[in-house]
Amino acid sequence: MSKNMLILTASALLLSATQLSAQDNVREACMPDIRKYxxxxxxxFSREKVRACLIKxxxxxxxxxxxxxxxxxxxxRATKKGS
Known part of the structure; x- marks a missing residue:
């Protein structure tokens, strides 16, 4: 594997982990609000519907x-920008 490919792969994994961590933070911080609204x-059980409602x-x-x-x-946005 070339050095550049290795760097790109590592960067993608790091950004993916950051995005998952952010998702967990939203779930934890917003669950009372999600239950309320x-x-x-x-x-x-549709993440898309829950997310749309939360955004609304x-x-x-x-x-x-x-x-x-x-x-x-x-x-x-950082993940999309890095793509």
Whole structure:
């Protein structure tokens, strides 16, 4: 494996781990808000529906949830930018 390919692979793994960590942080910080504002969507077991509901209601959520959601958004943007 060439040196450049190894560097690209390592970078992708690091960004992926950062994004997963950000996802875990959102889940932890936002679960009370998700239960409050998105209980119907939570019952569908659809991550996409829960995420859409959370985004729709983000201004109503706790400051911790808003900060975690912003961090995840920034991690996703960094991943896309690196692609």
């Amino acid at each position: 998105c209980s119907a969507e939570l019952g569908t 209601n983000i201004k109503k959520t706790s400051p911790a949830c808003q900060a975690a959601a912003k961090a995840r958004r920034d991690a996703e």
